[in-house]
Amino acid sequence: MKLDELTKGLFKYNPIFYLLLGLCPLLAVSTRVDNALGMSLAVLFVLVGSNVIISLLRQWIPPEVRIPCFIVVIASFVTIVDLFMYGYAPDLHERLGIYVPLIVVNCIILGRAEAFASKKSVSHSLLDGIGMGIGFMLGIVAIASVREVLSTGAMTIFGYTVIPGLTQTPAMVMLLPPGAFFTIAIIMALINYTTIRRARRR
Amino acid sequence: MDNLLAIAVGAIFVNNFVLFRFLGLCPFFGVSKKTSSALGMGFAVIFVMTCASAITWPIYTYLLIPFEIEFMRTVTFILVIATFVQLIEMVIRKYRSSLYKALGIYLPLITTNCAVMGVALLNVEEGYSLIGSVVDGFSAGIGFTLALLLMSGIRERLELADVPKSFENLPIAFISAALLALAFMAFSGMRL
Known part of the structure; x- marks a missing residue:
């Protein structure tokens, strides 16, 4: 069933909470929902692009040098995203900083290339890339919304106020590095809690 | 001339790679279950980061800038780092088998460690000199x-602690990392 390849990345094998991949950009740019959306669109593009190209080339890449080949393909897509963002969204490019070129060492992308795209057909790899990319987006936006609301008391996405100011004294610590670790710890504990409860009911 | 002491203190404490910049988190959670393996991984990373800084700086300054192809830095850096790590692994395996036994299993993991790539990019972005870059790589x-x-x-210690069931393993590790990061926040604003 082809649709499975798309939906498995969303919840069942979510790259962040289940596979624990791509932690660095996840924690570093999840200070605001804007940044998180920009980052995850970039990751989605690189993931889909590299999955398709690697799947197309899978018969010609010799297994001994596959990792360098994958890295070159991924790095080319990252360079495209980097230049595109620099040209069309310079503000976002400035805020994401070195985390844009660092997509190249994001383990989600190399992981999917190695575990999936180098073995499966193009259409399956395309769906897998889209699913995993959206799964990453769900995770990072979830963390970013918690952090943005708690650290500023409000939420603005690309200039639109989604949640107005709730408090005059927001928790600044959520904006700082410790807040990122706290947020992901609590979300993972909640996931564990529901899994344990569901297992107990059966 | 760069202030080398400021670079060193900045990279070790103020802008700690793991707790402030979130670079190298995968080994931070993956290899931190035992002190002995953490030490092995740590030495391998110090070595590779120092050498990677020393290699990428001349390539960027004398190759990419004169030909005006700075946009190729992502592709160049990752290839140089991956090749270098592979080379180190082969050399150590052939000539220093005891060192290979201690560091060997950690070396392949380092290629995809974003801390190494991160230090190469940061050196370029901050505009350090060659010595500054090497000091930055070493202290990072x-x-x-x-x-x-x-x-x-x-x-x-946590192995022996009575942790709530939902928090076992990773969530409690993340909480500990948060408290560590909170402690390291005390260094922020330190200027030399």
Whole structure:
């Protein structure tokens, strides 16, 4: 069933909470929902692009040098995203900083290339890339919304106020590095809690 | 001339790679269960980060800038780092088998460690000189090792602790990392 390849990345094998991949950009740019959306669109593009190209080339890449080949393909897509963002969204490019070129060492992308795209057909790899990319987006936006609301008391996405100011004294610590670790710890504990409860009911 | 002491203190404490910049988190949670393996990983990272800084700086300054192809830095850096790590692995395996036994299993993991790529990019972005870059790479590695050692000490204690079931393993590790990061926040604003 082809649709499975798309939906498995969303919840069942979510790259962040289940596979624990791509932690660095996840924690570093999840200070605001804007940044998180920009980052995850970039990751989605690189993931889909590299999955398709690697799947197309899978018969010609010799297994001994596959990792360098994958890295070159991924790095080319990252360079495209980097230049595109620099040209069309310079503000976002400035805020994401070195985390844009660092997509190249994001383990989600190399992981999917190695575990999936180098073995499966193009259409399956395309769906897998889209699913995993959206799964990453769900995770990072979830963390970013918690952090943005708690650290500023409000939420603005690309200039639109989604949640107005709730408090005059927001928790600044959520904006700082410790807040990122706290947020992901609590979300993972909640996931564990529901899994344990569901297992107990059966 | 760069202020080398400021670079070193900045990379080890103020802008600690793991706890402030979130670079190298995968080994930080993956290899921090035992102090001995944390130390091995730490030494491998210090070595690779120092050498990677020393290699990428001349390539960027004398190759990419004269030909005006700075946009190729992502592709160049990752290839140089991956090749270098592979080379180191082969050399160590052939000539220093005891060292290979100690560091060998950690070396392949380092290629996809974003801390190494991160230090190469940061050196270029900050505009350090060659010596500044090497000092930055070395101290960033020390900072990484420091965080990894502290974390492994905490996790060895956590093994014996009575942790709520939902928080077992990773969530409690993340909470510990948060508290460590909070402690490291005390260094922020320190200027030399």
